[in-house]
Amino acid sequence: MAQKSAVAARAPKKKASSWQKRDWVAAYIFIAPVTLGLLVFYIWPFFQNIWFSFNDVNKFNMSTFVGLENYIKLFSDKEVWKAFGNSLKYVVITVPAGLFLSIFIAALMNAKIRGKSIYRTLYFLPSVTMSAAVAMVWKWIYNEQMGILNTAIKAAGGSGHAWLTSPSTALYCIMLVGLWMTVGYNMIILLAGMQGISVTYYEAAALDGAGPIQQFFKITIPMLTPTIFFVLITSIISGFQVFDTIYMMIGKTNPAYDDTQTVVMLFYRQAFDYGYKGYAAAISLFIFIVIMIVTVIQLIGQKKWVNYD
Amino acid sequence: MKKRLTKLASLGFVATMCVGLLAGCGGGSSDGGSSSGKTEIAFGIWDENQRPAMEDLVAAYEEENPDVKVNIELTPYSGGEYWTKLEAAAGGGTAPDVFWINVLHLDSYVDGGILADMTDAIAESDINDAYSETLVQNYVRDDVNYAVPKDFDTNALWYNKEMFDAAGVAYPTDDMTYDDFVALCAELKDKLPEGVYPFVCPVDFQTWYYQTVYANGGWIISEDGTETGYDDPKTQEGIQCWIDLIDEGYAPSAATVAETGSDAMFQGEQVAMTFAGSYMVPEYANNDAVAEKIDCVEIPTYNDIEDNCINGLGYAVYEGSKNKDAAIDFAIWLGSKDAQDIQGESGVVISARTESQHLFAEAKPEYNLAAYTNHADVAYPLPMGGTKTAEIYDLESTWLTKAYTGEMSLADACAGLKEEADALLAE
Numbered sequence: 230m231a232q233k234s235a236v237a238a239r240a241p242k243k244k245a246s247s248w249q250k251r252d253w254v255a256a257y258i259f260i261a262p263v264t265l266g267l268l269v270f271y272i273w274p275f276f277q278n279i280w281f282s283f284n285d286v287n288k289f290n291m292s293t294f295v296g297l298e299n300y301i302k303l304f305s306d307k308e309v310w311k312a313f314g315n316s317l318k319y320v321v322i323t324v325p326a327g328l329f330l331s332i333f334i335a336a337l338m339n340a341k342i343r344g345k346s347i348y349r350t351l352y353f354l355p356s357v358t359m360s361a362a363v364a365m366v367w368k369w370i371y372n373e374q375m376g377i378l379n380t381a382i383k384a385a386g387g388s389g390h391a392w393l394t395s396p397s398t399a400l401y402c403i404m405l406v407g408l409w410m411t412v413g414y415n416m417i418i419l420l421a422g423m424q425g426i427s428v429t430y431y432e433a434a435a436l437d438g439a440g441p442i443q444q445f446f447k448i449t450i451p452m453l454t455p456t457i458f459f460v461l462i463t464s465i466i467s468g469f470q471v472f473d474t475i476y477m478m479i480g481k482t483n484p485a486y487d488d489t490q491t492v493v494m495l496f497y498r499q500a501f502d503y504g505y506k507g508y509a510a511a512i513s514l515f516i517f518i519v520i521m522i523v524t525v526i527q528l529i530g531q532k533k534w535v536n537y538d
Numbered sequence: 539m540k541k542r543l544t545k546l547a548s549l550g551f552v553a554t555m556c557v558g559l560l561a562g563c564g565g566g567s568s569d570g571g572s573s574s575g576k577t578e579i580a581f582g583i584w585d586e587n588q589r590p591a592m593e594d595l596v597a598a599y600e601e602e603n604p605d606v607k608v609n610i611e612l613t614p615y616s617g618g619e620y621w622t623k624l625e626a627a628a629g630g631g632t633a634p635d636v637f638w639i640n641v642l643h644l645d646s647y648v649d650g651g652i653l654a655d656m657t658d659a660i661a662e663s664d665i666n667d668a669y670s671e672t673l674v675q676n677y678v679r680d681d682v683n684y685a686v687p688k689d690f691d692t693n694a695l696w697y698n699k700e701m702f703d704a705a706g707v708a709y710p711t712d713d714m715t716y717d718d719f720v721a722l723c724a725e726l727k728d729k730l731p732e733g734v735y736p737f738v739c740p741v742d743f744q745t746w747y748y749q750t751v752y753a754n755g756g757w758i759i760s761e762d763g764t765e766t767g768y769d770d771p772k773t774q775e776g777i778q779c780w781i782d783l784i785d786e787g788y789a790p791s792a793a794t795v796a797e798t799g800s801d802a803m804f805q806g807e808q809v810a811m812t813f814a815g816s817y818m819v820p821e822y823a824n825n826d827a828v829a830e831k832i833d834c835v836e837i838p839t840y841n842d843i844e845d846n847c848i849n850g851l852g853y854a855v856y857e858g859s860k861n862k863d864a865a866i867d868f869a870i871w872l873g874s875k876d877a878q879d880i881q882g883e884s885g886v887v888i889s890a891r892t893e894s895q896h897l898f899a900e901a902k903p904e905y906n907l908a909a910y911t912n913h914a915d916v917a918y919p920l921p922m923g924g925t926k927t928a929e930i931y932d933l934e935s936t937w938l939t940k941a942y943t944g945e946m947s948l949a950d951a952c953a954g955l956k957e958e959a960d961a962l963l964a965e
Contacts (some may be wrong), residue, residue: 289650302848374798375757394793476617482796482935483742484943501622503929504646 281510288504295366300510309512311487312495313519315400320468323404323411328457330408331415336445338416339423349417356414364477367406368393371478373473393478399485406474411467415460422456423449454535462527469520472497492516541632576607577864582624584615587820591884596876606864617657628652629839635865636872639685641676646925647854648853652695652853653684659866660686667875672919673890685852686873687890689922691816691882691945693745693847693919694834694909695719697738701810701831705729710811712836712909716779717748719838723788726810738800738809739780739789741939743931744847746919749837751776755843758921759930759963766930766959768952776840778948780943792942804828815849816898820886836909848917850890884940888914923963930959 280298284292303309338349355363370377371392379389392402430448439447450457472493481488490498492512500509567568583592589612596608611634621643627633628650638645647653660683666674669687677685678732695710702709707726710719726736739746752757756773759766767773783789795803804812805825814822814834823829837846852867855862871877875891880890885901888911895914899907923930937955941948 234900287650288625288629288646289652290626291650372797373794374803391791391793391797394797480796481932482792482939484793484796484939484945486936486939501625502618502932504625 248443278510278513281507282514284507284510286506288495288506288508292505292507294519295507298495303511303515308490308495309492309515312490312492315489316469316471316491316512318400318492319404319407319471320465322401323407323468324461324464327408327411327415328460331419331487332450332453332457333421334412335416335423336449338420349420352413352414352416355410356375356417358410360473363406363410364474366465367402367474371402394484396485396488399479399483399489401476403471403478403489406478407468407471410474411464415464418460419453419456422453426452448506451536455537458535462524465523465527466520469493469516469523487499541668561583574861576605577610577861579606579636579865579868580611580613580634581608581868582620582634583614584613584620584638585817585886586612586614587817588884588886591881591886594873594880595882598876598907599871602674602871603867603932606868609869612751620729628856628858629860633856633858635856635859635861636853636869639677639853639855640851641849641920641922642931644677644684644852645679645922645927648679649925651781654857654859655682656686656855656869657681657683659870660873662730663870663873665870665941668875668891668893669873670892670915672848673850674746675921676850677854685854686869688851688853688872689887689890690848690850690914691888692848692910693749693815693837694907695811695812695837696804696814696822696832696834697811698804698807698819698832700827701730701734701807702726703808709833710835710838712906712912714835714838715842716838716840719965720783720788723783723786727788730810733808735788735809737783737789737811738795738803739783739792739942740795740800741792741942742800742813743848743934745815747777747780748918749776749781749845752847752918753840753843756819759923762838763786764963766956766963768934768956768959774948774952777938777941777952779840781948785944792939796939808816816888816907819902819905819907823905830904832905834906834909836912844913844916846913846917847920848914849920926962926965929962933959933962934941 281292283294283296285295286292287300325370334352337351338345342348369375373379373389373391373394376392378392382389390398393399426449430452431444434444434448462534470493473492475489475491476497479486483489493516496509496512497513499505557686565937581596583589589610592610596610600606610665613623624633624637628647629933633652644653651869653851660674665686673690674683677683677687697710699709705726707722707729712723714722723736730736748758751773754772754776756776757767758773780789784791789795790803790809798808800808800809801814801818801821803809803823804814805828807828822832836844839845853866853872855869861863873891875893878889878891878894879897881887882894882897883901885898888895888898895911899911901907933955937951937958938948940946941951
C-alpha cells in the first residue's frame with residue numbers, strides 16, 4: 230500500500246496542478262486504511278496506556294486517578310526486577326547468537342550451491358508458522374516423559390532431562406525455540422543486503438588475490454553493516470517483547486515458572502489474570518522506555534561502526 | 539477513460555476495506571432486534587463439549603418462544619481466554635446477554651456491577667424450592683441473586699482396569715479410606731511396568747488437597763475473609779498426605795506432572811489411577827484408547843469423612859444488556875425442569891436441579907458415575923477471598939509447587955504463602 234502511494238505521488242511531474250491534486254487525494258486514500266488502522270489500534274491506545282498508568286484500572290476498565298502510585302509499586306516490586314532480569318538474559322543471549330547464526334546461514338545461501346531455493350524456503354518456514362503452533366510442537370519435543378528429544382537421548386544410552394521444568398535449563402530451551410523461529414527471517418534480510426553489494430568489489434579483490442574468507446571479512450561484512458544494524462535493532466526489540474512461546478510452554482505449576490517469567494509475561498498476568506490494568510500499563514510503559522533508551526544508545530553508537538558506502 | 543475506471547475501481551476497493559474495518563470493530567453482540575424482527579439474545583459459553591447440549595436448549599427455547607433468537611458465542615476457557623474477552627466486552631458494553639459464570643469469578647463481577655439483579659425473577663420461579671440451598675446461595679451476595687445454578691462438579695477416583703488386571707491387584711472400591719488407598723498404591727507399585735506409577739498428585743486444590751484439608755479440620759480463608767489458614771498444622775497435614783505419595787514413589791515428580799498434566803498421564807496409561815472432576819468424563823469417554831478400560835469409584839474417605847469438593851456454574855445476565863427482560867426470562871427458563879433435563883440427558887455435566895441430578899449417571903451406564911453424586915450433599919464448597927480469590931489461588935500454587943518439588947519443606951512454603959496471602963487480603 231505504501232509503495233503504491235509513493236509511485237502515485239511521484240509519477241506525473243509535468244501535469245496540470247489539478248491533476249496533481251487529484252493524485253494526492255488518491256494517494257491519501259490509498260494510505261488511509263493503514264493510517265487509520267495505526268491510529269485506532271496503535272497510536273491512540275499508546276496514549277491511552279500512558280493515562281492508564283496513572284490510574285487504578287480494574288478488570289472492567291473503570292478507573293480512578295492515583296498519580297504515581299503504580300510507578301512506586303513498580304520500583305519496589307521484586308517480581309518486576311526478577312522478570313526484567315529474565316528478559317535481559319534472553320536478549321543478551323539470543324540477539325548475538327541469532328545474529329551470528331543468520332549471517333552465517335545467509336553467507337551459505339549466497340554461495341553457489343545446489344538446491345538453494347529449497348534451503349531458503351526451509352529456513353524461512355518457521356517465520357511464516359504461527360508461534361503458538363511452534364511452541365506447542367516444541368513443548369512436546371522437550372517433554373520429559375514422551376518427548377522425542379529424551380527418547381533420542383535414551384536410545385543413545387543417555388538418561389534424559391526435564392528440559393522445561395528444571396529452572397536451570399527452561400529459559401535456555403525457550404531461547405533455542407526463539408532462535409529457531411527468527412533466524413530464517415533475519416537470514417532473508419541479510420541475504421538481500423549481501424546481494425545488494427556490487428560484484429565489482431569482489432572482482433577487484435579477486436584480481437588482487439584475496440581469497441573467499443578475506444573477501445567475506447573485508448568486503449561482505451563492512452558493506453553489510455547497515456543491514457546488520459537494522460537486524461540488531463529489530464531483534465533487540467522483539468527480544469524484550471518475548472511472550473507467546475513462554476506463555477504457551479510454561480504453566481503456572483511449572484517449577485521453573487519464576488525463572489522464565491519475562492516482563493511482558495508479568496504485564497499480561499497483572500492485566501488479564503489479576504485485573505490490575507493500571508499497574509500493567511505502568512509495566513508496559515517501563516518496558517517501552519527501556520527499549521527506547523537501548524535503541525537511542527544504538528543509534529548513537531552506530532556512527533562508529535556502520536558503514537554507509 | 540480507462541484510467542478513471544481503474545481509479546474508481548480502486549476507490550471502491552478501499553471503501554470496501556474501510557467498511558470492513560469498521561464493521562470488524564463494531565461487531566459486538568446485544569444489538570437488540572434484528573432485521574427479522576426477533577429479539578436476539580447472545581449466549582456466552584466456554585465448553586466445546588457442552589455445545590451440543592446448549593444448542594438443544596436453545597432450539598427448545600426458540601420453539602417455545604418463536605419471537606426470540608439465541609446466538610451461542612463460544613470462547614475457550616483455557617488460559618483465561620473466556621474471562622479476558624468477557625471482561626473487555628463488559629467494559630466496552632458488548633458482553634453477551636446471558637453467560638456462564640463460576641463461583642471463582644462471581645465476586646469481582648458483582649463488584650464491577652456487571653451482573654443483573656435476578657432476585658425477583660428467581661423468587662417468582664420454582665428455583666428456590668427445586669435446588670439445594672447451597673447451590674442457590676453460591677450466587678447470592680448481600681441477599682441479591684446474581685445467577686441461576688447451571689450445574690455442579692465433584693470429583694471421583696478413576697482407575698485403569700487393564701493395568702490392575704495385568705498387575706493382578708483388586709480394583710479400588712467405593713468404600714475405601716485414605717489408608718486403604720495408600721496400601722493399594724504400595725501393592726501396585728512393584729507390579730506395574732517400569733516407569734508407570736500407581737497414582738498422580740498434581741498441585742491441584744479443587745480435585746486433590748482441599749478435600750483432605752477440610753476433612754482434616756483445616757481451613758484456607760477465614761469466614762470474614764481477612765486471614766488465611768496455611769499455617770494451621772491441620773491444613774498442612776491435608777496437603778502433606780499427597781506430597782507423601784510423591785516422596786514414596788507412588789506418584790511421579792511434581793515437575794513431570796506440571797509438564798504433562800495428570801489427565802494426559804492417565805489417558806496415556808502412565809499412571810494407573812487419578813482423581814478427576816466430573817467435567818472430565820466426556821473427554822475420558824471420548825478417548826477411544828482408554829474409554830473401555832477405565833471406570834471410577836468414590837474419592838477415598840479421610841478421617842472417616844466423605845470428602846469431596848464441589849464447584850459449579852451459573853447462568854448470569856449482563857446488567858448492560860439491551861434486552862435484559864428477555865435475557866432474564868431465558869436464564870430463568872434454563873433453570874426449569876425441562877431445560878435441566880435436556881442438559882442432564884446429554885451426560886456431559888451434572889445438572890444442578892435436584893430432580894435432574896441422576897440423569898448424569900444414567901447417561902453413561904458403563905461407568906460408576908454415581909460416585910460423583912452419592913455424597914454431593916456434603917461436599918465442600920471452594921474457599922472465597924472476595925475479589926482477590928484468583929490471585930490467592932495463584933500464590934498458593936506458586937508456593938506449594940516449591941513444597942511438592944522438595945525445594946523447601948511444606949511448613950516453610952506455607953509460612954511464605956501465608957505472609958503474602960494475608961498481605962493481599964489486607965490490601
